[in-house]
Amino acid sequence: MMFDDLPTLDRDALFSQLASGGSGVMPQLVVLCASARLAQHLHERYAAWQAQHGCTVWPTPDVLTPEAFLRRLAERVRPCRVLAGQVLLPVLSxxxxxxxxxxxxxxxxxxxxxxxxxxxxxxxxxxxxxxxxxxxxxxxxxxxxxxxxxxxxxxxxxxxxxxxxxIDAAEERAQLIEQVERGELPVPADIVLAGFDDPLPWLYRLFEALRAAGVHLRRLNPPAHAAQIQAVVAPTADQELRAAAQWVAERARTDPQARLGVIVPDLDARRADVLRIFDETLCPALAALPARHGERPYNLTLGAQLADIGLVHTALALLRLCVEGLDWAQASMLLCAPYWGASEDEHLRRADIDRRLREQGHLHVDLPLLQQLTLHDEALQARWQQLCARCRAHGKADPGDWAERFSVWLEVAGWPGARPLDSAEYQAVQAWRELLRTLGTFGGIVGAISASEAYVQLEHLARQRVFQPQTPPVNIHVLGALEARGLDFDALWVVGLDDERWPAQGRPHPFIPFELQRRVRMPRASAAVALHWAERVTQGWRCCAREVVFSWPAMDEDRALAPSPLIHAEAAQATARSVDIFAPAWRAAARCGREVHLPDAYAPPPDKARVIPGGTRLLGDQARCPFRAFATHRLGVRALEEPGYGPKPIDRGVVVHRALETLWRDLRDQATLLALVPSELDARIGAAVDEALEHLARQAPQRLPPMLHRLEAERLRALLKQWMKIERERPMFTVEQLEGAAAETPSPDPDPDPPSVSFAGLRLRIRPDRIDRLKDGSRLVIDYKTGARRPPPWHDGRPEEPQLLLYALLESGVTALAYARIAAGAVEFEGLAADHGIAPGISRYSDCRDTRDAGSWDALLGRWRGELENLADEIRRGHASVTPKHPRQSCRDCHLHAACRIRERFGIAVGEDEDAP
Ligand code: SF4
Known part of the structure; x- marks a missing residue:
């Protein structure tokens, strides 16, 4: 049979014949289509044709794919074969x-x-x-x-x-064709073939068998519009897509009934870009929604992986939690997901669990841990308990059993949530249930499997399953290269026709001999076959609309691209298309009116009667950046912790502070220290370090596993031993105050709230690390430092580290201030005093370059008072402008970039400020 020699008919003639007969149990006229999309297209066009002819109801015509046609023939004869005792093998899905x-x-x-x-x-x-x-x-x-x-x-x-x-589906198909050849299957009298340009050999054999069985075969003429074709070159691939989207939007505005197509040959690779740009252009309200759910005015033929749909992603995460637990990032996402739980706002309560598991540093999260973290929330606790009880004792089971158990676990977890589902979500739930049913059929192949094996299979299924929710019919279609076969449009735009992508390069299949692939002309067998195949497809595009646009990008990053040789003639007349790179919503916003500036440098002033949290850090942050102080201490904005392995710098600081506090609460003065023999001192240091580390281990056990606990204890003992050597060599002193409480207080509350003090109209709670009484009765204020060295605040104007200065102003008789640096490679004092001889590293103010101009210690205190009062005054007035003291440097350790938009304001790229000196 010569396929091209078959008699043909056009679409109107086909529709007339379909209308005049042929439907029901065994219709005599059947249309076989090259793709399900073309079958759907013909159904829609036939409905429009009927409506044009004044019909309101009509029998559904028999328009389907060859695979569906063969399956239907087999179903028709199945009852007779069963009755005749034939064994019919079930087909593998x-x-x-x-x-x-x-x-x-x-x-x-x-x-x-x-x-x-x-x-x-x-x-x-x-x-x-x-x-x-x-x-x-x-x-x-x-x-x-x-x-x-x-x-x-x-x-x-x-x-x-x-x-x-x-039986495998491909082999069943071959057997059914043999049965047609043998005349064992009932066939219709008349078949019209639609969209088969170059049928594959199996189709050729089917058509031959049908013809031999007496079927009258005809071909439906493909659309043959005498198209106006223009070629367009856009600066980049992104702008090319945007130009196509804007062209579609414009056409749809002028003629809402027009059928418009956009073909993206590599649609599977560019799906995310297409979705973004078409949403921004055609449905900006939807593009602004985080989940992007809703009906679109266009149809994108390629769906997303079912596993990536939020609702299914959540179901998979819940099951994984039950089966093997999650890492902290996955657990964080699950806890904040809205697709499970007993109430619509439960995820807000669960966000608090997320915060706590981050603070405690858990790297791996399982159900018992979540149970522990939810002690204060009875409803959630009960749900975790129920889930734990269900998931215990996994063992091995048939995949069908796992499918049932997984459903029950999800039900207990409250999946898919308490809020009403929209249409796309409802379809996702149905697709998920179908997936579980499919898992249930695996028993015959894999036998009994463990819960994790069942989970892996289910996740794989969800990755393989393409999810495309059904939407009402629309007139705008975005398709891949092959999907337009047989379709017709009023206008069509084909993007991506550059010389690198079209024709696609040959890529023979590795498991089939290359020579054989070339002989049977598989489309990717060689460059020559790929070229021939692409020529046919391109020619089809030229005829399937009255108006056709071919386009390509001029550049791919820094490489210049040429038009595809397949559109050589059109490209010679190409016009360069200028593209509005801004989404229409942005344009509309810009057109709305004049730009209005709302100065927002001032927040409401704080309540004078209330203590502002943050202590001396409030003043330090105000010095670094007023907005940072406002957001951190008045709004309470804090970055979420990111769990990692081992103690964090802040943990190390807290442990050193706590160990030294314990040590000095015990020793009280230098005389007692000097009286200790080395072994006694070592024992006391060891006990203080152990107590401090155990406290950390109780607070954040994940950050201090046993091995690190031992190493950290060794490190700290050595450091504190070095420090106590410095303390022994100082002139005589008594420790008078520790962490805000008198040194003689026997057993301090681990976290007592220090009393509030008033400074320049602000109420603050401050907590000096330590105050020593010196031999002459004056006082030395000490601040322990375990982190990186920073410039001292002695002459700063806006001191970022104001704690020592403030203590000097608030405590009486202070004649010396010092940082006690206790870090690897730096165990020393660094300070300033009214006079010499306090300790090595503490200089007389008049010997220090920054302070020698002060004239006297009291004058220096007066200068510091002025600087700190200025900062306090800003806070009292609510000054909260985004003015970092040193853009980049001040922002480096700040987590508020997203709130203050400093990067946009100063044009700092993400990551650039992190490298600032
Ligand atoms: S990132 Fe910089 S500008 Fe923004 S709040 Fe922090 S310090 Fe201020």
């Missing part, structure tokens, strides 16, 4: 077939270990399908080790099918 291929590949693991078994199984399944499509007999000529391996796998696959008493 696509998922079962894939699983079987995975198993077959895994079984040969010992012969040749593969890095990517799943990919090998996918390629083997693809080669199997190609062999059936092109009617290549198996085993294939063994031209390479890869082909030999595929031959072995396909033999094993067949044996498994026999053992399972199942």
């Amino acid at each position: 696509a998922a079962e077939s894939e699983l079987l291929w995975q198993r077959v590949v895994a079984e040969t693991r010992h012969e040749a270990p593969l890095l990517r078994e799943a990919e090998a199984a996918r390629l083997a399944a693809e080669a199997w399908q190609l062999c059936h499509d092109y009617r290549l007999p198996l085993p294939l000529p063994a031209s390479s080790p890869d082909v030999e391996r595929f031959n072995a796998w396909s033999g094993a696959y067949r044996q498994h099918c026999v053992r399972l008493q199942r």
Whole structure:
């Protein structure tokens, strides 16, 4: 049979014939379409045709794909065959077939270990399908080790099918065609073929069998518009897509009934970009929604992976939590997800659990841990308990049992949540249930499996399943290269026709001999075959609309691109398209009126009677940046912790502070220290360090596992020993005050609130680390430092480290201030005093370059008072402008970039400020 010689008819004639007869149980006129999309398209066009002819109801015409047609023929004869006692083997679903291929590949693991078994199984399944499509007999000529391996796998696959008493879909299709050839299946009198430009060999055989069975075969003429074709070159691929979207929007505005198409040949790779740009251009209200749910005015043929749909992503995370636990980042996402729980706002309560598990530093999160963290929330606690009880004692079970148990676990967790589902979410839930049903069918292939194996299978299914929610019919379609076959539009734009992407490069299949692929003309077998195939497709685009635009990007990053040679004639007349790179919503906002500036440098002044949290850090942050002080201390904005391995710098600081406090509460003065023999001192240091580390281990056990606990204890003992040597060598002193309480207080509350003090109209709670009484009765204020060295605040104007200065002003008789640096490589005092001789590292103010101009210690105190009162005055007035003292440097350790927009304001790229000196 010469396919091209078949009689043809056009669409109107086809619709007239469909209207005049042929539907019901065995319609005599059937239309076979090259794709399900074309079948859908013909149904829609037929409905429009009927409506044009004044009909309101009509029988559904028989328009379907060849695969659906064959299955239907088989279903018709099934009852008779069952009655006749024939054994009808059930057909493997696509998922079962894939699983079987995975198993077959895994079984040969010992012969040749593969890095990517799943990919090998996918390629083997693809080669199997190609062999059936092109009617290549198996085993294939063994031209390479890869082909030999595929031959072995396909033999094993067949044996498994026999053992399972199942049949593969491709083999069933071949058997059904044989039955048509033998006249064992009832066939219609008349079949019209639509969209088959160059039928695959299996289709050719089917059409031949139908013709031999007496079917009158005809071809539907493809759309043949005498199109106006123009070519457009855009600066970049992104702008090319935007130009196409704007062109569609404009056409749809002028003619809402027009059928518009946009073809993106590599749509699967560019799906996210297409979705973003078309949403921004055609439905900006939807683009602004975080979940982007809702009906779109356009149809994108390629769906997303079901596993990436928020609701299903949450279900998978919940199951994973039950089966093996989650890492902290996954757990954080799950806790804040809105798709589970007993009430709509439960995720807000769960966000607090997220905060706590981050603060405690848990790297791995499981159900018992969540139970512990939820002690204050009875409802949530009860749910975790119930889940724990259900998930205990996993063992092995049939995948069908796992599917049921997974459903129950999700129900207990309150999935899919308490809020009403929209249409897309409802369809996602249905797709998920279908997935569980599919998992339930795997028992025959894999037998009893563990919960984690069942979870892995389910997750794989969700990754493979493409989810495309049904939407009402629309007139704008975005399609891949092949999907436009047989369709017609009023106007069509084809993007991406540059010389690198169109025609696509040849990429022969590794499991089929290359020579064989070339001989049967598989589309990617060679550059020549790919070119021929692309020529046919391009020619089809030229005829499927009255107006056609071909476009390509001029540049790909820094590489210049030329138009595809397949549009050579059109490209010679190309026009450069200027593109509005701003989304219409932004343009509309910009058109709304004049720019209005709202100065917001001042927040409401703080309540004078109330203590502002933050202590001396409030003044320090005000010095660094007024907005930082306002957001941190008045709004209470804090960055969430990110759990990591080992103690954080702040933990190390807290441990040193606590150990020294314990030590000095015990010793009280230097005389007692000097009286200790070395072994006694070592023992006291050891006890203080142990107590401080145990306190940290209780607070954040995950950050101090036993090995690190031991190492940290050794490190701290050595450091404190060095420090006590310095304390021994100082002139005589008594420790008078520790962390805000008198040194003689026997057992301090671990976190007592220090009393509030008033400074320049602000109420603050401050807590000096330590105050020593010196031999002459004056006082030395000490601040322990365990982090990186920073410039001292002696002459700063806006002191970022104001604590020592403030203590000097608020405490009486202070004649010296010092940082006690206790860090690896730096164990020393650094300070300033009214006179010499306090301790090594504490200089007389008149010897210090920054302070020698003060004239006297009292004058220096007066200068510091002025500086701190200025900062306090700003806070009292609510000054909260975004004015970092040193842009970049001040912002480096600040977590408020997203709130203050400093990067946008100063044009700092993300990460750039982190490298600032
Ligand atoms: S990031 Fe910089 S500008 Fe923004 S609040 Fe922090 S310190 Fe101020």
